[in-house]
Amino acid sequence: MSAKRTFGETLTAVAWSFVGLRRKRDFDRDVGAFNPFLVLAAALIGVALFVGLLLAAVRLATG
Structure with a gap:
C-alpha cells in the first residue's frame, strides 16, 4: 500500500491529467493513494x- 497523497499532490496530478500529460507510471503509483474526495x-x-478562463477570453475577444 502506498502512502496517501496530500491535497497539493492531488491538485498537481489532476492538473496534469487535464492537460493530458500524466505518465502511466505516476498513474499506477497513485491509483490507490488518492482520497476520492480530494480528487x-x-x-x-x-x-x-x-x-x-474561457469566459474571460470570450469577454476579452468580444470587447
Missing part, C-alpha cells in the same frame, strides 16, 4: 478555473 475537489477547482 473530486481538485477536479471541481480545475473545471471552475477552466470555465473562468
